[in-house]
Amino acid sequence: MELFDDFPSMGRTDLRDLKKGIDFAFSDFSRDNGEAIEGFFDPLMYFMVWFEKLLMAAPWPIMILIFALLAWLGARSIGIVIGTIVSFLAIGYFGMWEDTMATVAIISVATFLCIGLGIPLGILMSRSNRLQAGVTPVLDIMQTIPSFVYLIPVVMLLGIGKVPGLIAVCIYALPPIVRLTNLGIRLVDKEVLEAAEAFGSSYRQKLFDVQIPLALPNIFAGVNQTIMMALAMVVIASMIGVKGLGVPVLRAVSNQYLALGLMNGLAIVALAVIFDRVSQQYGKRLQKHREGGHGV
Amino acid sequence: MVSDIKVSIKNLYKIFGSNGKDMVQKVEEGATKASLQAEYKHVLGLNNVNIDIPARRIQVIMGLSGSGKSTLIRHLNRLIEPTSGEIMVDGEDVLAMSDVELRNFRRNKMSMVFQKFALLPHRTVIDNVGYGLKIKGTDKAEMNERSQKWIDRVGLSGFENNYPAQLSGGMQQRVGLARALATDAEILLMDEAFSALDPLIRNDMQDILLDLQEELHKTIIFITHDLDEALNIGDNIVILRDGAVIQQGSPQEIVLDPADDYVRDFIKDINRARVLDVSSVMKTGSNDSGLELASDVILELAMPAMIKADVTSANVMRDGEVIGVVTLADMIGGIARPESHEGEQVTYR
Numbered sequence: 001m002e003l004f005d006d007f008p009s010m011g012r013t014d015l016r017d018l019k020k021g022i023d024f025a026f027s028d029f030s031r032d033n034g035e036a037i038e039g040f041f042d043p044l045m046y047f048m049v050w051f052e053k054l055l056m057a058a059p060w061p062i063m064i065l066i067f068a069l070l071a072w073l074g075a076r077s078i079g080i081v082i083g084t085i086v087s088f089l090a091i092g093y094f095g096m097w098e099d100t101m102a103t104v105a106i107i108s109v110a111t112f113l114c115i116g117l118g119i120p121l122g123i124l125m126s127r128s129n130r131l132q133a134g135v136t137p138v139l140d141i142m143q144t145i146p147s148f149v150y151l152i153p154v155v156m157l158l159g160i161g162k163v164p165g166l167i168a169v170c171i172y173a174l175p176p177i178v179r180l181t182n183l184g185i186r187l188v189d190k191e192v193l194e195a196a197e198a199f200g201s202s203y204r205q206k207l208f209d210v211q212i213p214l215a216l217p218n219i220f221a222g223v224n225q226t227i228m229m230a231l232a233m234v235v236i237a238s239m240i241g242v243k244g245l246g247v248p249v250l251r252a253v254s255n256q257y258l259a260l261g262l263m264n265g266l267a268i269v270a271l272a273v274i275f276d277r278v279s280q281q282y283g284k285r286l287q288k289h290r291e292g293g294h295g296v
Numbered sequence: 297m298v299s300d301i302k303v304s305i306k307n308l309y310k311i312f313g314s315n316g317k318d319m320v321q322k323v324e325e326g327a328t329k330a331s332l333q334a335e336y337k338h339v340l341g342l343n344n345v346n347i348d349i350p351a352r353r354i355q356v357i358m359g360l361s362g363s364g365k366s367t368l369i370r371h372l373n374r375l376i377e378p379t380s381g382e383i384m385v386d387g388e389d390v391l392a393m394s395d396v397e398l399r400n401f402r403r404n405k406m407s408m409v410f411q412k413f414a415l416l417p418h419r420t421v422i423d424n425v426g427y428g429l430k431i432k433g434t435d436k437a438e439m440n441e442r443s444q445k446w447i448d449r450v451g452l453s454g455f456e457n458n459y460p461a462q463l464s465g466g467m468q469q470r471v472g473l474a475r476a477l478a479t480d481a482e483i484l485l486m487d488e489a490f491s492a493l494d495p496l497i498r499n500d501m502q503d504i505l506l507d508l509q510e511e512l513h514k515t516i517i518f519i520t521h522d523l524d525e526a527l528n529i530g531d532n533i534v535i536l537r538d539g540a541v542i543q544q545g546s547p548q549e550i551v552l553d554p555a556d557d558y559v560r561d562f563i564k565d566i567n568r569a570r571v572l573d574v575s576s577v578m579k580t581g582s583n584d585s586g587l588e589l590a591s592d593v594i595l596e597l598a599m600p601a602m603i604k605a606d607v608t609s610a611n612v613m614r615d616g617e618v619i620g621v622v623t624l625a626d627m628i629g630g631i632a633r634p635e636s637h638e639g640e641q642v643t644y645r
């Protein structure tokens with residue numbers, strides 16, 4: 001009955017050797033290739049540094065005006081515009097302007113990166129069941145594996161700083177846009193697609209005239225979720241050297257500064273609400289034409 | 297005349313399943329749709345279809361649900377690839393076309409109207425009508441001009457800038473029709489184009505189509521499972537069952553001489569007085585009742601005319617000459633529902 005009492009586990013030394021083997025292999029790999037990989041990401045880093053500086057250096061009234069304008073263009077709602085202005089005024093008043101700008105910078109870059117990678121990947125996935133079967137479990141892992149776990153190899157490879165932070169954010173925020181693009185395109189009405197084909201559409205014409213426009217509501221839901229998830233990663237990203245609202249939150253946790261934590265936390269929430277409302281309203285406006293009624 | 301055949305379908309087979317090619321032989325050896333399904337897990341879509349479709353006429357294809365109508369019509373523009381067979385359009389082999397040739401063929405020669413309209417929900421009426429032209433690369437100004445013409449022609453003037461969701465079903469299908477006409481294709485495929493509409497609107501649409509056809513003389517291939525619709529608009533009718541052609545002919549031929557009980561069952565409920573004309577029930581000879589009826593007058597109109605004239609027989613005229621004689625009794629015999637061969641009601645799956 002020994003078998004039932006003691007799990008037939010790998011021997012202690014064997015296990016240690018296995019772990020060591022993996023660790024050494026990876027550190028060798030990162031020692032050999034770390035610089036090359038860093039070099040590859042350099043342009044991205046320069047861009048992020050420049051963008052962050054730009055947001056921080058711009059006079060605050062102009063920035064608030066720009067945010068209000070963007071909110072208006074996206075949502076076409078006075079309420080949301082006022083909410084945006086009030087939120088940013090409060091953020092500045094409580095001394096969180098610079099951190100907020102840094103967070104806005106990384107969220108924007110991360111979102112654009114995710115859109116740029118995620119939409120084409122989603123389109124490819126919708127074209128091939130095999131690719132879908134291969135990519136879906138990877139997306140599942142990206143979404144469920146604790147972020148700290150993938151921080152380790154990222155930091156080993158790229159050290160601490162903006163780019164590893166950005167990568168960590170993107171690993172977490174990429175899946176929804178890929179999934180919903182794939183889903184949206186697969187859900188496009190088959191008869192409409194058939195019509196496109198019957199009228200002699202080329203592949204490109206089918207994609208741009210029919211599939212993407214009809215999938216847009218879903219794609220947009222994906223963009224919205226991607227933004228939300230990117231914001232959720234702000235605090236974790238600050239652990240590996242990303243500036244922004246996450247830094248004071250971390251400090252507040254380790255020193256038990258309640259007010260500091262609360263204020264910065266609320267600033268993150270405010271950003272989340274603004275991004276969410278604006279992108280949702282924009283998504284809704286995109287599909288206004290789906291509403292019935294005789295608007296003659 | 298051979299040159300009058302627009303579309304010619306020869307020995308067309310379609311068998312759905314992983315190994316369709318090998319199944320053709322089984323079907324040739326007599327396997328039925330049911331046995332093919334049971335023994336080999338393949339679905340018999342089309343079974344040795346041969347049809348010559350005349351130019352500038354309305355060819356109706358009908359059959360019950362699952363008989364292969366949609367499958368057949370989608371072969372004509374190769375939305376579905378056949379398992380074997382031949383499809384010629386204007387003497388050109390559709391199955392031999394390269395991708396580019398096929399695309400050009402679809403853009404210029406054949407357009408399609410769909411059962412559920414299949415409009416682009418994010419485009420306005422005028423952009424939907426111009427969709428085929430846009431794919432062809434027509435410039436915007438010309439596209440709008442031509443689209444406007446067809447919008448006016450189907451009676452949708454004033455709705456150019458509405459979105460499909462803002463229109464009723466009948467109006468949406470007019471957009472679908474205008475879209476198909478706008479490319480100036482000579483051949484129009486219509487897959488149950490009016491089936492989703494309620495009966496009154498459906499009749500309207502049939503009238504619009506017949507009106508347009510009088511002027512345009514397109515080759516129209518029209519699918520329906522509604523026999524009244526088939527008889528109303530069809531110049532020729534093909535009846536499909538389990539993917540095979542059971543009978544083809546003019547509406548009168550089908551009503552007067554159904555090929556088998558399946559067809560007989562189909563036509564049992566129709567208004568025969570509206571389909572049959574006096575020439576189809578006349579006998580040779582002439583009489584002197586004084587009433588003359590043109591040969592293509594339908595019985596529904598001829599009988600009241602005879603009652604009104606208080607006669608029981610009349611001469612049938614064509615091009616000013618007497619070609620035969622009809623009596624009231626012949627007419628009543630013509631509209632009586634024929635008995636089925638077994639003398640019992642026969643029902644089909």
Ligand SMILES: Nc1ncnc2c1ncn2[C@@H]1O[C@H](COP(=O)(O)OP(=O)(O)OP(=O)(O)O)[C@@H](O)[C@H]1O
Nearest residue numbers: 312339340341360361362363364365366367368521
């Ligand atoms: N892609 C497919 N794979 C397998 N079987 C198919 C496929 N498409 C059609 N079939 C089968 O082929 C047969 C003919 O189908 P089709 O859609 O042509 O019928 P239909 O006459 O248009 O019917 P309906 O009136 O319902 O539209 C049916 O038995 C159907 O199940």
Ligand SMILES: [Mg+2]
Nearest residue numbers: 365366367488
């Ligand atoms: Mg069908």
